[in-house]
Amino acid sequence: MAGVRDEFALYCSELLSVAGPVRVRRMFGGHGLYVDGLFVALIADERLYLKVDATSHARFEAAGCQPFVYMAKGQPHSLNYFSAPDEAMESPALMAPWVRLAIEAALRARASQAARGRPRQRKPRAGA
Secondary structure, eight states: OOOHHHHHHHHHHHHHGGGSOEEEEEETTEEEEEETTEEEEEEETTEEEEEOOTTTHHHHHHTTOOEEEEEETTEEEEEEEEEOOGGGGGOHHHHHHHHHHHHHHHHHHHHHHHHTTOOOOOOOOTTO
């Protein structure tokens, strides 16, 4: 039987599926969610966070969303992810505009990285 965390990840993948095929990967005690191969969301502490950037940041703040913050070496660090609005968690239709913003932010990040000439590097998996 799937655990509560896996059930929440499945539910979130259903919400995001309005934008395309979703793949869920366990990572860092949570989950990463990919839409059409783009990393657009993460789940930490049973909360869904969507990718943001300078273009979309203000929309998430205006909706009352909170930034994803984690502690490392006793210091808070934030990434470009904000919680999904509460009402968007109710249905794929309500999530649609928010996941589109996350996809757009991910695409801009990818384009920016390519323009800087920095190919995406993956760390080899342990035991590979």
